[in-house]
């Protein structure tokens with residue numbers, strides 16, 4: 177089984193420096209692109225590879241790059257979204273800390289494809305180790321002539337800057353991110369115009385996730401068809417899947433796109449002694465619960481949707497039978513309520529209300545009618561009622577929790593206590 | 598007054614953006630790195646340097662989790678309160694920190710050594726429960742381990 181994304185990552189070993197990365201075949205894709213591919217040809221290759229965005233939404237990467245109009249003005253920008261604040265998600269950290277040059281090469285290729293002049297890494301402030309690793313790697317890349325003016329003798333020039341964030345979940349939302357990079361509050365912007373047309377300071381801007389960009393060098397090196405074939409489904413490539421919660425061996429594994437939750441759980445050694453699986457969020461806090469009956473659903477961008485969920489970030493959060501599902505949903509909604517940016521009423525007001533009802537249930541103050549109120553609220557969080565996808569994301573574990581753990585919610589109200597105490 | 602060092606660091610960041618004002622978040626983080634927090638006086642100085650109104654700076658400062666507008670302890674403990682850590686027993690770690698420090702989340706110890714803050718998922722869920730102290734990540738926490746770790750921050 178091929179594992180291109182993690183091929184340079186060994187347990188307990190320092191990340192490859194620029195020279196070691198080159199010896200492992202690194203920066204070959206950049207040379208190939210600059211010497212023998214037009215930006216349009218690079219975009220076509222990425223389109224044909226069926227690479228879809230790993231930040232959660234799954235938009236076609238090649239298509240996104242092609243949305244920057246050919247005659248668009250300069251400077252153009254690209255932003256690598258390294259904000260990774262989705263609870264239960266720890267995959268970009270690995271790629272940033274352990275193979276920084278692979279990620280930088282991906283950024284360079286994305287920048288070349290979109291004729292970008294300046295690229296930013298938007299890194300969450302708490303990733304202090306990644307900040308050190310990236311600072312060193314960027315300096316090495318400048319020194320080797322991979323960044324700066326006339327890269328490798330071509331007419332193409334690119335600057336990369338590292339921005340460390342001051343922390344807020346909304347910074348990960350792509351238009352909130354643009355405001356944050358401009359030094360403002362991370363409220364979202366109206367779309368359209370889409371960032372590809374009008375982004376940072378009104379100029380064309382491409383936003384991509386760390387894992388997405390890290391895939392690109394491999395597409396250039398091995399071709400679109402090879403990349404498609406890494407996957408078991410129509411979405412190209414491999415995927416970093418993860419598991420956290422009460423499994424024997426929590427962790428991350430690079431598997432073919434379309435691997436199942438059962439396979440991920442197997443890698444994690446199964447559930448810990450004494451507990452059983454009750455359900456899981458397949459890809460972070462803002463995905464719908466799935467249960468035991470869904471263990472064999474291929475986790476790609478299409479199949480989980482057929483059972484009411486989605487791939488999200490691909491890092492599973494496991495709920496076991498020793499953990500209260502109401503408490504878990506309360507914890508999640510607390511997060512969303514706290515991180516709501518306050519722009520739209522259904523979100524800031526509704527989430528605060530939801531959080532209070534759930535807390536009441538956990539504290540033995542649940543009341544008749546609470547479940548109806550919660551169900552009623554989820555309707556207003558749905559797409560179309562709010563500016564960004566935070567509130568729809570908050571609705572996902574709530575609505576599916578109410579569906580799969582209905583009896584547990586009712587017991588909290590009936591018994592006026594949390595049965596898990 | 599900003600120190601020369603602070604001013605230089607802020608100016609270096611300002612060159613990264615199309616407009617200088619964009620460096621306001623970096624500027625506040627730089628000041629905080631040197632002084633622990635961002636005072637009204639510091640906001641005034643940043644306002645002058647970057648040409649951003651103080652009210653705008655304050656609105657931005659209060660939006661972000663990692664900019665402090667009040668003094669904090671010599672060391673800041675960021676204990677994760679998100680879902681994976683919660684499943685793995687973070688409530689116990691919170692209770693332990695609170696009892697040991699005599700400070701609730703959001704408070705500073707009487708001796709000014711620690712401020713305890715809850716923090717959003719730190720992206721280390723495979724090693725839950727986790728916390729950061731200042732810039733360092735600590736994983737697989739339990740009460741006795743927390744005690745040992747905190748000894749290292751005087």
Ligand SMILES: Cc1cc2nc3c(=O)[nH]c(=O)nc-3n(C[C@H](O)[C@H](O)[C@H](O)COP(=O)(O)O)c2cc1C
Pocket residue numbers: 228229230231232233234235237240257258259260261262345346347348349350351383384385386388389564565566
């Ligand atoms: C509230 C919120 C937070 C988000 N946080 C992140 C994040 O931390 N990292 C990320 O890559 N995408 C995040 N996204 C998704 C981005 O908006 C965007 O879709 C993504 O960065 C695009 O990159 P991709 O096409 O390569 O996936 C978030 C979305 C929302 C609504």
Ligand code: SF4
Pocket residue numbers: 346364515516517518519520521523524562563564565566567568
């Ligand atoms: S949905 Fe919530 S987070 Fe998103 S813009 Fe509205 S208030 Fe802000």
